[in-house]
Amino acid sequence: MKSVDKKRQAKLSEDRLQWLDKGQSFMQLAQAAPLNILAMGTFDQLPVNVHCVTKGQKFSAVFCDETTSLGFEELVRLRGDAAHDLFPIYWFGEGAPSYVDASYPDSRPQSLHEATRDAYAKIARIENLGHKQVEEDRELLNLLGYLASRKCEAVPRWAPNNKRLVEYTGLRPEFSSRSLLMQLYRKGLLERDFWRKTHQCSKCNSSRLNVAEHCPDCKSTDLVEMDIVHHFSCGHQGPQDAFQLSAGGRMICPSCEQNLDHFGVDYDKPGRVQVCRNCRAVTENPITIFECLDCATLTLSDEAIQRDWYRFRLSAVGQETAMLGQIPVTSLENAFGGFEPSKDYATFTALLDNGLNTAQRYDRPFSVAVMRLASDENDREENDRDGPNVAFGTAMRKTLVKLLREILRDSDFLYAAGNQIVFVFPETDAEELQSIVDRIEARLLTDVTERPDYSFEDWSGRSFRDILQGVRVVR
Amino acid sequence: MFVDGINYLLSLSFPAFVVMFWHFFLLELPRFILAGVAVCIATVIKRKQDAPRPPIRKPRISVLLPGHNEAENLPRAIMSMREQTLPPDQIVVVDDGSTDESVAVAKALMDDGLIDVVRTSHVRGGKSAAANLGLAACTGDIVIIADADTTYDCTAFEYLIAEFDDPKTGAVAGNLGARNADVSLATCWQAIQYQISIGLGRQVSDMLGVLFIVSGAFGAFRRQALEQVGGWSVGPGEDAELTNKIRRAGWRIRFAHNAWSLTDVPETFSQLARQRLRWDRSLIRMRWRRYRVFLDPTDAQFRLSNALGTIDILFFQAFLSLSFVLYLIWLVEVYGSFGWVIAVVNLLAYSVFGIFGFVMAQIACPRPTIRRLWPYVIGYGVFNSLFLRFVRLVACFDELIFRRSFDDNYVPRRVRHAARKSGQDR
Numbered sequence: 001m002k003s004v005d006k007k008r009q010a011k012l013s014e015d016r017l018q019w020l021d022k023g024q025s026f027m028q029l030a031q032a033a034p035l036n037i038l039a040m041g042t043f044d045q046l047p048v049n050v051h052c053v054t055k056g057q058k059f060s061a062v063f064c065d066e067t068t069s070l071g072f073e074e075l076v077r078l079r080g081d082a083a084h085d086l087f088p089i090y091w092f093g094e095g096a097p098s099y100v101d102a103s104y105p106d107s108r109p110q111s112l113h114e115a116t117r118d119a120y121a122k123i124a125r126i127e128n129l130g131h132k133q134v135e136e137d138r139e140l141l142n143l144l145g146y147l148a149s150r151k152c153e154a155v156p157r158w159a160p161n162n163k164r165l166v167e168y169t170g171l172r173p174e175f176s177s178r179s180l181l182m183q184l185y186r187k188g189l190l191e192r193d194f195w196r197k198t199h200q201c202s203k204c205n206s207s208r209l210n211v212a213e214h215c216p217d218c219k220s221t222d223l224v225e226m227d228i229v230h231h232f233s234c235g236h237q238g239p240q241d242a243f244q245l246s247a248g249g250r251m252i253c254p255s256c257e258q259n260l261d262h263f264g265v266d267y268d269k270p271g272r273v274q275v276c277r278n279c280r281a282v283t284e285n286p287i288t289i290f291e292c293l294d295c296a297t298l299t300l301s302d303e304a305i306q307r308d309w310y311r312f313r314l315s316a317v318g319q320e321t322a323m324l325g326q327i328p329v330t331s332l333e334n335a336f337g338g339f340e341p342s343k344d345y346a347t348f349t350a351l352l353d354n355g356l357n358t359a360q361r362y363d364r365p366f367s368v369a370v371m372r373l374a375s376d377e378n379d380r381e382e383n384d385r386d387g388p389n390v391a392f393g394t395a396m397r398k399t400l401v402k403l404l405r406e407i408l409r410d411s412d413f414l415y416a417a418g419n420q421i422v423f424v425f426p427e428t429d430a431e432e433l434q435s436i437v438d439r440i441e442a443r444l445l446t447d448v449t450e451r452p453d454y455s456f457e458d459w460s461g462r463s464f465r466d467i468l469q470g471v472r473v474v475r
Numbered sequence: 476m477f478v479d480g481i482n483y484l485l486s487l488s489f490p491a492f493v494v495m496f497w498h499f500f501l502l503e504l505p506r507f508i509l510a511g512v513a514v515c516i517a518t519v520i521k522r523k524q525d526a527p528r529p530p531i532r533k534p535r536i537s538v539l540l541p542g543h544n545e546a547e548n549l550p551r552a553i554m555s556m557r558e559q560t561l562p563p564d565q566i567v568v569v570d571d572g573s574t575d576e577s578v579a580v581a582k583a584l585m586d587d588g589l590i591d592v593v594r595t596s597h598v599r600g601g602k603s604a605a606a607n608l609g610l611a612a613c614t615g616d617i618v619i620i621a622d623a624d625t626t627y628d629c630t631a632f633e634y635l636i637a638e639f640d641d642p643k644t645g646a647v648a649g650n651l652g653a654r655n656a657d658v659s660l661a662t663c664w665q666a667i668q669y670q671i672s673i674g675l676g677r678q679v680s681d682m683l684g685v686l687f688i689v690s691g692a693f694g695a696f697r698r699q700a701l702e703q704v705g706g707w708s709v710g711p712g713e714d715a716e717l718t719n720k721i722r723r724a725g726w727r728i729r730f731a732h733n734a735w736s737l738t739d740v741p742e743t744f745s746q747l748a749r750q751r752l753r754w755d756r757s758l759i760r761m762r763w764r765r766y767r768v769f770l771d772p773t774d775a776q777f778r779l780s781n782a783l784g785t786i787d788i789l790f791f792q793a794f795l796s797l798s799f800v801l802y803l804i805w806l807v808e809v810y811g812s813f814g815w816v817i818a819v820v821n822l823l824a825y826s827v828f829g830i831f832g833f834v835m836a837q838i839a840c841p842r843p844t845i846r847r848l849w850p851y852v853i854g855y856g857v858f859n860s861l862f863l864r865f866v867r868l869v870a871c872f873d874e875l876i877f878r879r880s881f882d883d884n885y886v887p888r889r890v891r892h893a894a895r896k897s898g899q900d901r
Contacts, residue, residue, distance in 0.1 A: 248560060249560035251629070262555070262627070262628050262629070263554055263555040265844075
């Protein structure tokens with residue numbers, strides 16, 4: 001219900017925004033509430049509805065002149081006094097950074113007015129974004145919010161000064177992170193188009209590499225491509241530079257010292273090779289090596305780590321998420337992906353069937369337990385809402401996988417789907433099961449700061465069909 | 476009886492001997508031996524400058540290679556050009572309506588950067604038409620005409636181009652040898668014949684200023700001269716015709732004996748006979764029908780060298796073939812059955828003649844691969860004087876009476892039909 005309200009509210013604000021964007025005149029601007037502007041640099045005449053603040057006071061937008069230096073640290077520091085992390089930045093003068101919201105060649109009133117109008121529109125849009133609920137999602141939400149409020153895409157460009165060689169220059173430095181973008185993409189909040197592939201130095205991970213063909217023997221790059229010459233009459237065959245040239249420019253065979261006069265009759269050229277001028281080695285397949293410009297390490301081309309770069313834009317879900325201010329929790333299937341004891345449904349049922357039969361036939365202990373997690377507020381019991389427990393978030397799921405890795409034995413396996421995990425512990429009686437559950441709970445208490453909301457249930461006595469029934473309910 | 480005949484001959488006085496072998500002494504010996512000796516002496520004197528001298532001003536060179544169904548030979552020919560010590564600036568390949576992979580092969584070579592221009596005519600139009608099409612694409616000052624089944628010594632272009640230092644030179648003929656000399660007796664004798672008649676013979680013609688042929692397989696032209704005379708005319712024999720036109724326009728024709736190219740010659744005598752019939756028909760067509768004008772002293776462009784050269788060709792190629800038959804008839808008429816002995820002695824003389832020619836050719840125009848063929852020289856004289864002359868005689872009569880060159884499939888039917896009707900050939 002809550003989210004529906006929020007959506008409606010978002011829709012309303014969006015309408016208002018469009019109106020703002022389209023036809024806000026100076027008069028209307030003057031009537032709007034004054035804007036707190038942090039002026040970095042000297043501005044003689046700020047527009048009437050702008051309230052100039054100094055450093056340390058609360059502000060909504062930043063005006064800079066060309067003397068300002070705005071680095072990554074400065075931007076992060078400014079957040080402390082900003083009304084919102086995504087405060088817009090305007091630049092007046094030369095040398096504007098690529099990530100400012102708008103830049104003007106001078107600080108004439110006309111430019112300041114335009115900047116102010118733009119700031120109103122952007123701030124309205126920023127305020128319209130959902131507020132973060134979990135601190136761990138701050139940067140992700142900021143990035144989503146930036147893309148949503150600026151209506152822009154994350155566009156990669158070549159950046160020779162950067163070790164990675166690629167930058168998202170349109171994004172503010174604090175959001176210009178490939179890993180943040182990739183995380184958002186994996187959560188389905190961004191869509192992407194492939195742009196380029198870069199390679200990395202195996203030692204320092206720099207992508208500033210020189211590509212060259214190297215001699216396989218001495219690693220020199222002083223290779224020269226030349227023809228192989230085959231002298232028919234004496235059978236000598238070798239690279240062309242072994243054949244001397246006579247005064248008239250004709251080749252002389254190094255083996256029999258005859259002239260090679262006529263292509264096709266005296267000799268032919270059956271192929272080409274690379275000859276190393278350093279060690280005289282002859283090779284058909286010189287190796288392609290990347291030489292790091294930063295640390296001079298040589299990396300074989302086929303061993304170099306590759307990195308794909310994409311152009312990202314908000315997906316429909318991402319747009320919604322930005323408005324809601326809440327990153328969807330990673331599903332259990334994803335959180336447990338690649339975790340060895342976690343089986344797919346078919347494997348799980350086969351193993352479970354086999355395990356149950358074996359236990360029955362030889363009368364061995366066999367335990368099954370299910371752990372239910374509360375993914376978000378909606379999953380939680382009504383009466384628990386105000387309790388001390390919190391939803392089982394993404395980070396907690398990662399922690400859970402980590403500790404299960406230590407606690408589970410090789411023979412144990414599980415099936416994770418929806419918001420429940422079905423653990424199967426062969427050769428385990430009720431007592432041992434309890435101790436395992438205790439250990440998991442104990443570890444969760446120590447490793448996770450907030451107390452997550454979850455519950456355990458013992459399914460040990462159930463039949464194969466009953467267990468599958470229980471699994472299917474959430475599937 | 477044969478031994479008796481020999482003894483009789485040996486007892487003859489020299490004048491009587493000459494009378495008996497008048498054909499040989501009068502018609503064959505003087506021109507070739509004397510000129511040959513002159514060339515040999517000149518060669519020995521000039522021998523010092525063996526390496527090609529660098530051209531005074533390096534002209535831009537275009538190679539023009541018209542071809543029909545030459546997919547197999549093309550890469551070898553192009554590679555051979557790219558191996559030159561004086562590499563061409565442009566290679567233009569014209570595909571004359573090939574039905575094989577020629578176009579694809581040419582395009583592939585172009586992609587490799589080995590060919591600069593490929594022109595394609597989708598219907599075969601004959602070598603002349605293809606060459607004319609390609610000429611328009613040639614940008615060089617010098618145009619080298621080439622055949623796809625011909626390959627070149629690395630220095631060939633350099634020697635060839637050096638002749639253009641003389642601004643009056645309009646065309647330069649390259650030397651031509653047999654690449655497949657060791658395949659059969661026919662190719663072996665042809666290799667010898669090429670060396671004597673081209674390597675030595677054209678040097679003689681060159682020296683006398685009566686060179687009348689720049690082979691279509693390998694020759695270089697000043698583009699200015701080519702454009703002046705309007706390029707190639709309908710073949711066969713278009714190479715001789717073109718040379719005639721250029722001569723008539725006042726240009727000098729030279730022979731670069733060091734500029735060796737090699738080509739595959741017919742491997743059997745029957746193939747050879749067919750090839751020579753075609754060549755020799757064009758002899759009559761081009762030299763007699765089309766360029767009798769060279770012999771006309773009233774012609775405005777009459778030059779003695781052109782007249783002498785035409786006479787030289789007609790006499791030594793056409794007339795000698797006929798006169799030899801007449802001589803044989805005369806022998807039988809005068810000496811009866813003893814005439815055969817004289818005929819055989821004549822053949823021996825031709826063999827000796829052949830040996831002389833071979834030796835002179837080795838001096839004037841050395842080529843180690845052909846020197847190795849010396850054991851075959853004995854029979855060469857007979858091959859040359861009987862086989863080749865007989866073929867020539869047949870060709871001349873055939874052409875004079877039937878104009879068979881117009882039926883030659885060397886040029887597509889519709890083209891030769893039009894050429895015949897146009898009345899250019901009287």
